[in-house]
Amino acid sequence: MAAPPISVGMSQIHVAKGPAVFQCLGLGSCIGLALFDPRADVAGMAHIVLPEAPEVLDPTQAGKYANSCLPEFLKLLQALGAEPRRILAAYSGGAQVFKFGSGEGSKLDIGGRNAAAVEAVLAQHRLTVVAKDVGGTKGRTVVYTTETGIYRIKTLATGEKDLCNLREGGSACPKAA
Amino acid sequence: MSESRLTVESLVSSISDLPSLPQAALRVIELTDNSASTALTIASVLAQDQALAVKVLRLANSAYYGLSRKVSTLQDAVVVLGMRTVRNLALVASSYPWMVKPVAGYDLGPKQLFCHSFGVATGAQLVARYCRFANPDEAFTAGLMCDIGKIAMSSCLEGSVHRIVEAAQNFCLSFDLAERQLFGFDHAEVGEYLARSWNFPAQAIEAIRYHHAPQTIQKWNPIVDCVHVGDYLTSIMGFGLGADGMQYIFDDSTLERLSMKAEDLDQVVNEFVEQYEAYERNFEELQAA
Helix, strand or coil, rough: CCCCCEEEECCEEEECCCCCEEEEEEEEECCEEEEEEEECEEEEEEEECCCCCCCCCCCCHHHHHHHHHHHHHHHHHHHCCCCHHEEEEEEEECCCCCCECCCCCCCCCHHHHHHHHHHHHHHHHHHHCCHHHHEECEEEEEEECCCEEEEEEEECEEEEEEEEEECCCCCEECCCC | HHHHHCHHHHHHHCCCCCCCCCHHHHHHHHHHHCCCHHHHHHHHHHHHCCCHHHHHHHHHHHHHCCCCCCCCCHHHHHHHHHHHHHHHHHHHHHHHHHHCCCHHHHHHHCCHHHHHHHHHHHHHHHHHHHHCCCCCCHHHHHHHHHHHHHHHHHHCCCCCCCHHHHHHHHCCHHHHHHHHHHHCHHHHHHHHHHHHHCCCCHHHHHHHCCCCHHHHHHCCCCHHHHHHHHHHHHHHHCCCCCCCCCEEEEEEEEHHCCCCCCCCHHHHHHHHHHHHHHHHHHHHHHHHH
């Protein structure tokens, strides 16, 4: 029987060895980041809310910020036998309102800043990004099924699409945007 | 197009199951705006509706408010929590049954309108507390009701909302502007109409009417700006997003008017998420009440 989905709430990081289904419900500007080590069969998902942690960070809130989430996420995966050099990543989210009144929303664009921060921190840790789907004005629900490797995105407007398959060599799915 | 002949009034009168508030809640709204009202008058009005009174007492005693002793009477609840907080408890308890229903026209599933409205209320209250220009409980009331117009507008959009959203995206329009172009009015105007029929406080009516366009109001009402920011925070956090998603404009001049900087927003988001989760647990108890 398939494992019940693990709901990854805001600021949470969940990891598992073997079959698991992770889901982030209703992502707006937040990011749903999935990591997978194929050899160790260890995977996880994080629900990142903001780009940068404050100087004084409550350790229980490490998953909330892009720059503090990744080290914590890697630590949890490594505890289950994963090795950072083998880890593949996929992420989505980072939506935003379609327009800012002044037209200069860069600081206010939390979705765009989240996406940029996740990209930077993954690069900093030299992790391979298989696929991403960020931006736009739609909320997303993401479901990552480790057994099949499929990272699936659901939106109200466009229905479902498979962003990538992290198990099959991390191939990007052909229809992914 | 036939829709162009619609008016807010004709639309509202054509809907058979419009949202409504119990008499006791409407009377409490009226009384809390009257300086002559006392804890006893508010309590005695609430006591006339036993079901509502039980829910209000239950919420008042929930962990969220962290009261050191159990509040056993309605009058006690009003004295300890304040009239406006009790009013908000009564409003949440009264609107919950219809806010958790799906709103098909906007592709909002069960509970999503409540999640969104409750988020806006929490966000508006937080912003009011942060900037100190508006009464936080007044901001909560206005935020909670800002999208009630969607319930009546739903019938206009059913089956076509995704095409309207696509057209709005193609023509670079906000969703509320697309509604106005198609029907001659938007969900905020319908909400204003309903709130007037309930004799809502004037500031809350303005906030419902202008929550997507705070820059168009003639005389500054800080509650309008608080609700606009609350709506923005709720949307970017993805709480109760429908088909219209984030196809709205965030008017960043609101921040200036509230003496907030763009940099403050991350901190507000932080607190917002924590407060929303704490509140949510509290109001989940409504289901059991």
